[in-house]
Amino acid sequence: MSSIISFEGVHFTYPEDELESLCGIDLEIEEGSFVAVLGHNGSGKSTLAKHMNAILVPSSGRVLINGLNTADESQLIGIRRCVGMVFQNPDNQIVANVVEDDVAFAPENLGVPTEEIRRRVDQALRQVGMYEYRLHAPHLLSGGQKQRVAIAGVIAMEPRIIVLDEPTAMLDPQGRQEVISTVSRLCRENGMTVVLITHHMDECVGADRLVVMSNGRIVADGSPAKVFSQVELMHSEGLDVPETTRLIYELNQEGFRLPMDALALDACADALADALK
Amino acid sequence: MLKDITLGQFFPGDTLVHRLDPRTKLIAVVLYIVALFQAGGVVGYMLLILAAAACMAVSHISPKSIFKGLKPMIFIIILTGALNIFYTTGTPVLPGWIITWEGIIRAVKMILRIVLLITGTFLLTYTTSPMALTDGLELLMNPLKKIKVPVHEMTIMMSMALRFIPTLIEETDKIMSAQKARGADFETGGLIKRARALLPILVPLFVSAFRRADELAVAMESRCYHGGQGRTRMKQLRFAGIDYGALLASAAFLAGVIVLKKFGL
Secondary structure, three states: OOEEEEEEEEEEOOOOOOOOOEEEEEEEEEOOOEEEEEOOOOOOHHHHHHHOOOOOOOOEEEEEEOOEEOOOHHHHHHHHHHEEEEOOOHHHOOOOOOHHHHHOHHHHHOOOOHHHHHHHHHHHHHHOOOHHHOOOOHHHOOHHHHHHHHHHHHHOOOOOEEEEEOOOOOOOHHHHHHHHHHHHHHHHHHOOEEEEEEOOHHHOOOOOEEEEEEOOEEEEEEOHHHHHHOHHHHHHOOOOOOHHHHHHHHHHHOOOOOOOOOOOHHHHHHHHHHHHO | OHHHOOOOOOOOOOOHHHHOOHHHHHHHHHHHHHHHHHOOOHHHHHHHHHHHHHHHHHHOOOHHHHHHHHHHHHHHHHHHHHHHHHOOOOOEOOOOOOOEHHHHHHHHHHHHHHHHHHHHHHHHHHHOOHHHHHHHHHHHHHHHHHHOOOHHHHHHHHHHHHHHHHHHHHHHHHHHHHHHHOOOOOOOOOHHHHHHHHHHHHHHHHHHHHHHHHHHHHHHHHOOOOOOOOOOOOOOOOOOHHHHHHHHHHHHHHHHHHHHHHOOO
């Protein structure tokens, strides 16, 4: 598979800041993959996300989206219809008083014909499981439902990539679950490339690849099982590891020899059962 | 108390009035308002009241909800009535009084005008979704684009404002609760003291509204918003038979009121 997003030596400094927010990022993301970007506050992970649809452009280096350079203003619409962006606060990204009108916003902006908009809106709402709410007012929905409407609003644009910038930060556990299962389904069933920015490590477990950021640099990159097995590194970056990994890590400290890549709950249980035999 | 704001309120339904094209309703309301200011005599006013009542009946909008909307205007209505009663010259009701028969008639007419004006516009907003209303407005004002009036920008601002009314009301409630929890007092004291107490609510509300606006702008741009050029619509407005009928009826109504005025009725 070819890479659809590529960062080449990207540096970025906010105008009002002296410190660099991104210091030399090189990153290739393959089409159809589910990539989670993990980092604590101020690690530069949101800045990274904003580079993916040209909300921010690099101070030096370049970002290519599907071969298009984000610094090229004439390609802006092309880049943005390719990369859908979902933000933290669902209230501030919903533009209409009725769910289906909001979902129609992006295709309307793109000048899609009327019947085609209708089809896309219905399809997008079905994909996120909000079709029966299409005539509701968004402000009366729960946080998780609002965020799913926001996701539908983005996929109605039919992008190839969907970037979610801490989509669950303002949601309750149930809402978080709804959103994460919706995006992983979009990736698995529709072949969409998903980039999920988060600081909840348990949301990264289902990803194909996990990128850990700290102080504007990528400090770890690989499959979630591989990255989380580097427990000392994660701790030194002020990040925790999932409970399954911690359990195995602590048992291994006590002399057990369990596989560190048993990340999923049932894999961990199997590993423990094997050890107890 | 904030829940009582009726601005931009919409009662969904499936009546004849609800199904009319928003443009038809907008034009009909304008014609109705013109008729309101043309009406001269008792018959004319009776017709106007009858028309409003008929629309209310057809659209299943209860008089109660209209009265609820009228409440905030009660002060203006009373003031207008009082001014007309006391400042119209003519034959006094009783010798030596400043209240004149002419004054009373004028006051009644003015009050009726204001009440019917508000009723007409409420019938429009109660039966038309804000989105349809702004769409209709944009299409009606389209010719103004020729003289460089930013019609699309104006209507999108209006629809965003309507979209954020409930969000900002919710936020105001939250801020008020937070301030109350820290001992703020909004209920006692005179007008000035109460107005002052609102200041600690307005400041955070404005700050957060600006932050929201910022985020909203980024989110809209991310969804390829680039002005009104080349935009299409999911819900296209179309004039149907009932629209032509309604427009014809409104025009005939206005003509009728004007003719009645000529005969002094």
